[in-house]
Amino acid sequence: MDSKLDILCLTETWQQQNDFLHLNQATPPGFVYFSKPCSSGRGGGLALIHRKTLKITPVPVTELSTCEIPAVQLNGPSPTIVAVIYRPPKPSTAFLPELTSILTNLCASSPNIILMGAFNIHLDNPTNALTMDLTLSWTALTSLSLFHSRPTVKVTF
Numbered sequence: 001m002d003s004k005l006d007i008l009c010l011t012e013t014w015q016q017q018n019d020f021l022h023l024n025q026a027t028p029p030g031f032v033y034f035s036k037p038c039s040s041g042r043g044g045g046l047a048l049i050h051r052k053t054l055k056i057t058p059v060p061v062t063e064l065s066t067c068e069i070p071a072v073q074l075n076g077p078s079p080t081i082v083a084v085i086y087r088p089p090k091p092s093t094a095f096l097p098e099l100t101s102i103l104t105n106l107c108a109s110s111p112n113i114i115l116m117g118a119f120n121i122h123l124d125n126p127t128n129a130l131t132m133d134l135t136l137s138w139t140a141l142t143s144l145s146l147f148h149s150r151p152t153v154k155v156t157f
Helices: 021-026 095-109 129-141
Strands: 007-011 031-036 046-051 056-059 071-074 080-086 112-118
Touching: 007 080, 007 112, 021 046, 046 080, 080 095, 095 112
Parallel strands: 080 112
Antiparallel strands: 007 046, 031 046, 056 071, 071 080
8 A cells, every 4th residue: 555545445355244354454554444245155345445534434325136336435625435336247137227226326425426346347348238238328327437448357259
């Protein structure tokens, strides 16, 4: 954390309920974390590690069937909601409607939203049906912009 980082969002922590050992060990001095352990089975789990000096308030988010998404609000002159999402790679037609509902609620709470995480959608493949649906619903929903730099896994089409 010596890169002047204020917040670090982690996906797939594999943290289980009531198991804080790894996050406690990974959190440097001067930082605290907000986490959402795996809801069931393996994989999943999310955490936001942040400087203690930041004024952060948890934002209630409806429990979803297709993904995990904890959110916090950075309080200050320009309140910003930071949310991290993990969507397992299994297909689900309910994902986009659930994501749209959550984004609508978050956008109603703050004009500044940062949403990041593991969507498990191949945004690098513009002909993928889920990629097209996500891009259309994302831009039609609000004035949010979709940024991605490169895939985090090697996939051949």
